Amino acid sequence: MWVQGHSSRASATESVSFSGIVQMDEDTHYDKVEDVVGSHIEDAVTFWAQSINRNKDIMKIGCSLSEVCPQASSVLGNLDPNKIYGGLFSEDQCWYRCKVLKIISVEKCLVRYIDYGNTEILNRSDIVEIPLELQFSSVAKKYKLWGLHIPSDQEVTQFDQGTTFLGSLIFEKEIKMRIKATSEDGTVIAQAEYGSVDIGEEVLKKGFAEKCRLASRTDICEEKKLDPGQLVLRNLKSPIPLWGHRSNQSTFSRPKGHLSEKMTLDLKDENDAGNLITFPKESLAVGDFNLGSNVSLEKIKQDQKLIEENEKLKTEKDALLESYKALELKVEQIAQELQQEKAAAVDLTNHLENTLKTCIDTRMKNLAAKMEILKEMRHVDISVRFGKDLSDAIQVLDEGCFTTPASLNGLEIIWAEYSLAQENIKTCEYVSEGNILIAQRNEMQQKLYMSVEDFILEVDESSLNKRLKTLQDLSVSLEAVYGQAKEGANSDEILKKFYDWKCDKREEFTNVRSETDASLHRLVAWFQRTLKVFDLSVEGSLISEDAMDNIDEILEKTESSVCKELEIALVDQGDADKEIISNTYSQVLQKIHSEERLIATVQAKYKDSIEFKKQLIEYLNKSPSVDHLLSIKKTLKSLKALLRWKLVEKNNLEESDDPDGSQIEKIKEEITQLRNNVFQEIYHEREEYEMLTSLAQKWFPELPLLHPEIGLLKYMNSGGLLTMSLERDLLDAEPMKELSSKRPLVRSEVNGQIILLKGYSVDVDTEAKVIERAATYHRAWREAEGDSGLLPLIFLFLCKSDPMAYLMVPYYPRANLNAVQANMPLNSEETLKVMKGVAQGLHTLHKADIIHGSLHQNNVFALNREQGIVGDFDFTKSVSQRASVNMMVGDLSLISPELKMGKPASPGSDLYAYGCLLLWDDKVKSLLCSLIYYRSSMTAEQVLNAECFLMPKEKSVPNPEKDTEYTLYKKEEEIKTENLDKCMEKTRNGEANFDC
Structure with missing residues (x-):
């Protein structure tokens, strides 16, 4: 199992060996001292550590996993949290035993490497099944400092600092653990010492933990624990250097354990095939877990330094090799480019030799073609390229500039005083004071009339329309050439800059044209002299250095002069020139529009003044009469009285014992005619009110003050809706209870139109509000001019006998x-x-x-x-x-x-x-x-x-x-x-x- 080609006897030996490992892990020794090395820190009081005696076990496990796991298949189906798997650590791409703590997603799992204590999120593809002989308990144990716990209100920053501090005391250091108890989750509670230093006391002094109350072993075992998943996820974000976040990969990528010469020999003996196990370079840098090792710490550091230097030299060698290859490739490319340049040089030489044979012919033909274009350009006026049209426009604006008429300022002043006098009359509440204000207003009217006449006369004498036509034509012509103008500030500096630019351009063009004429004259003179040289009839020698100028110099000068003139005439202007012309055009157009607006303002004022003068002549020193309105009201009063009398007469006939049908019908016809007459007069009254309202708003604001009896102010405030001549009993009303049960609602007919009459109960406070709201609605309808989308209001009137307001609308x-x-x-x-x-x-x-x-x-x-x-x-x-x-x-x-x-x-x-x-x-x-x-x-x-x-x-x-x-x-x-x-x-x- 340790190396490929392992015999069956080796497998049996390994099985026995792993059984020993299991047995060692299952033994529990309380009140005993253990020598361990810290391998992972969870918080300020919790950490993982490996027994020094199990260093050899760690090496065996690593060797076995390196052979088994690469050939094993990924885990399929559900992952068992109680089962041990093989996990591929992302930092060093080596295999370690792990357990699944949490399923993050379909592809991601959170695992703990049980032989070291740290955690990592792995893909499912990096987790494989391992044989049963590797399914034994973890090498690393979880320890907790005796008598200490982390305060519940500790901040995250202090938590991280405490974790870092504990790591500095125990990580990869040999410490003694005095076992005190074991928690339900297997955490060993012990007192940790590093030499003469009590690690728990140091943590307590720094304030990263606090003492627990005295508790029995049972209490400790039942101690409340954090959710494992939350704790692991918190440790993943902990600033304590985990495997993937430490400064030196060799320090944490693999489990730490001293590889003494003795250990190497032991492992070699266990391999029957005689193959020596080759460990990665990280193994040479691990701390010495075995106190009996003969290899000194200094020796290990020297070896590690040599390995690092070798790696550095190898890296430099690879870099130099890459640089060499790149330079070699570049040399090849340059050689190819050189060959191409040589071939191009040969082609160019051949081309020049052929060109020199026809040099004079080519130059003369090209010059002749340019001369044809120049002749055409000499017949075209190119002054527009120097802004001549803009210069002409500026001249037009300066010469005939229209200014505000002098009489207009005086007219504005008197007009403002006249408007103020009208406003004072409008707000006046007393007749005596009003008469004084009216006299002052009339005097102001005389002055205003004279001022208007002066203004009209001055405008008539000026050629406004002619000037406006000139400006409009000028604007159209410039816009046709330059298009839409850009926005810009009005500044005389722009016009000055344009004038300087135009002068410079004109001088430059004049100089170029003069230079062209001189060059052409010199070329013509050379040809004339040359003609004499080749004329056999001319006697005497004409060939001399003084007589024959250098034709190459003459041609060069002539071509240069002609090209300069054509460039000025044909080539587009530069951005700076375009910017100057654009800014000038914008300024000119602004001046044109400004003057046009002034003329339009004066013309509008002129038109208003003409109309004002006509009306003022009609009402000057006069006061409108309300007699016609009073006459209509008098007629209405008599018609309403007659109508009421006819209504009483009809009722009497209908209630008599022997009613005469023909007589009743005749009276009904008379009543209908009287109603029509009443409404006809009411409409006449409204027309008269409208006329007086117009006069009061524009000419005679004193009308409501001088004639309060006509109620003009109320009519104006109602927007022309209120009438004081209409009464409820004058209508032939039919109740409409089916339409509303909240207020009186009747239907009637007025001049052939069916209307509804809505009744509203009002008091002193609500009456004004009703009139105001109805008037606002009525104004909105009237201002929309037939396309309002609103129900029109016909009349609003107040009942004289009852606190009621009636609104008449179409039905x-x-x-x-x-x-x-x-x-x-x-x-x-x-x-x-x-x-x-x-x-x-x-x-x-x-x-x-x-x-x-x-x-x-x-x-x-x-x-x-x-x-x-x-x-x-x-x-x-x-x-x-x-x-x-x-x-x-x-x-x-x-x-x-x-x-x-x-x-x-x-x-x-x-x-x-x-x-x-x-x-x-x-x-x-x-x-x-x-x-x-x-x-x-x-x-x-x-x-x-x-x-x-x-x-x-x-x-x-x-x-x-x-x-x-x-x-x-x-x-x-x-x-x-x-x-x-x-x-x-x-x-x-x-x-x-x-x-x-």
């Missing part, structure tokens, strides 16, 4: 969502149209900072099954009072989760109710989840832009005559809503979150 019979769905549900196309209108209504309210707070099926209307509108709400209640009413749709609450949590109502809570009312369809499923999700920040405007409202819809024509189709439609709608059952169930249970 849409059987058009609320509840009635429509009960009668015949909307189809998919109608649903989207209606719900988009409702979303528009909520958007109108939220834009005006109004929270509806009580959206439900009865105040959402589907007009003609295609237009959705939002109904009004109870104006006597605040938004919090409205939102506190628990409205339901089926068994689904319309109160949002945040309201249930006590938070105030918000646009989000309105949209939550809208989401619950939303007629569910596959097309709106994603929108629905966004609406009812807790803490959703979706707005009504985002709902209007939802994909389901923007996509084109297929037209579908419902057939109300087919009840069977209607039933199938309902079933389909029920199936579609099943996907949202979980969300709705949470809502019904009052939960505040939705996971759709």
Whole structure:
């Protein structure tokens, strides 16, 4: 078993030997001294140690495992925590006996190496079965210092320091253990001594442990223990150097034991094959466990040092060999490159020889081609490359720059004083003081009129439109060349830098062009002289150094000059030049836009001044009359009196003993006509009020102060909704108890329109609130200009005899969502149209900072099954009072989760109710989840832009005559809503979150 080729007799010997090991491990000696060497530290009072007498056993186990385990198969199935396996230690890749402590995952297990005490997480593939003869108890034992324990409140840092301290006292050192007791888990409780040092006392002095109370052996055995898995995992993270974390691998990679010469001979004798066991170099560095060894510690250290130096030299040798190979490869590469360069040089030489034969021809042809391009460039204006267009634009801006008219500043001052005078009149409460303020205002009007005339005259004399047209054309032309300008700060330094750059570029180009002309002139002169040299008719010798210049120098100079000029004309500008032009263009464009804005401001002021002047002439030193309004009120008073008289006359005829039917019918017709006349005058009164309101807001804020009898201020505060001429008894009202049981609700007809009259009980405090809330709602509806999505309010009036406020609204019979769905549900196309209108209504309210707070099926209307509108709400209640009413749709609450949590109502809570009312369809499923999700920040405007409202819809024509189709439609709608059952169930249970 110890080496390959082992005989059967050797196996028998080993079996006997391992039996001895088992017997030694099973003996328990209390009150006896043992010599051990520390092998693993768990905490400040707990550690593992090996008996010095078992050093030989450790070596046998290691040799046996090294032969058996590599050929063994990995463990399959469940791992037995009581069984001993072979584990491949990751640090030195050697096999050691281990037990499984914990299954970490399918592939990972936490094991303890039982012969040393340390732990490691291994893959299942690194754990193998071992023979029965190796299934004996561990060599290492777990010890605990006698009378000490770790405090329960000890911090992790102090715990780690204590573990480190104990390791410095006993790790790999020979210590004496005086056995005192044994715990249930096999831990030996003993007193540890290292020479004359009591290790327990040292730990106690450092404060890493504290003394236990005196206890019997039974108490010690029943001592409370930590969970093994937790303790092992804690020790895996302990700063005490474990096998894989020590500074020197040779110190901890393998079990420690002194390998004396005697031990080597003993092992050699046990191998019948005569093969000497070769141990790894770590074995030579272990501590001497056998006190009888003749090998000194100094000798071992010297051997270890030699081994380390050999390893270092081997490493250096390998590095030098690698470097040599790399250099050899590099030399080969350089040799190949040299050959390539030589071949290239030969080719180049041949090419130069061939080129020199046609050198003059080639140069002259190239120069001639460049001259053709230069001639064309000389006919093109390249000044744009030097920013000439920007220079022209700057000149245009400087020469005709439009400045703020002088009269405009004076006009602004007087206008501000005039506005202040109007505001003072508006806030005045006394007529006497108001008259003084009105006189001051009228005086200010005269000054303002004169200032307006001066401003108009000055603007007329200036050529604003012509200047604006010039700036616009200039802007368009520059943008066509340079594109969109970048943002930048306005700075005169940029324009100065551009001017310097332009001058430098112009000077450079002029110099280059002059140099080109001179070079060409010199070349032409050379050709003329050369012509004479080769002309036989010319007598005399013309060949001399002075007469014949160097043609190579002339050609070189000419080519250089021509190329420079072409480069300036054709090659793109550099980044620095582009940056200067871009910054200048940005500055020019900013100046253009700034002047355009100034002109636009002056033109707008000019237009307002013209209109103001026209109106001011009409009302200058005049005060509007309210006589027409008083006349209408007088007419209304007489019509209402006549109407009441006719009503009494009709009642008398109906209650008489012999009623005349024709007479009663005639009076009814007269009453109907009188009612129409009354409402016609009420509408005339409203028109007059609107005209006076406009005058009071713009010209005559004193109207409410001077004429309190007409109630103009109340009308203005109500947003044009309040009327004081309408009374409840003037209407032919029919009670509508089926619509509301909370307040008076009647139906009537006004000028051919069916209306509802809602009654609200009010007192002195709530009356103003009702008017204010209704007015805010009415303004939001009116400002939306026909696309509000809101139910319009017709009139609001107060009862003179009872504390009641009445609100008149249009009546849409059987058009609320509840009635429509009960009668015949909307189809998919109608649903989207209606719900988009409702979303528009909520958007109108939220834009005006109004929270509806009580959206439900009865105040959402589907007009003609295609237009959705939002109904009004109870104006006597605040938004919090409205939102506190628990409205339901089926068994689904319309109160949002945040309201249930006590938070105030918000646009989000309105949209939550809208989401619950939303007629569910596959097309709106994603929108629905966004609406009812807790803490959703979706707005009504985002709902209007939802994909389901923007996509084109297929037209579908419902057939109300087919009840069977209607039933199938309902079933389909029920199936579609099943996907949202979980969300709705949470809502019904009052939960505040939705996971759709």
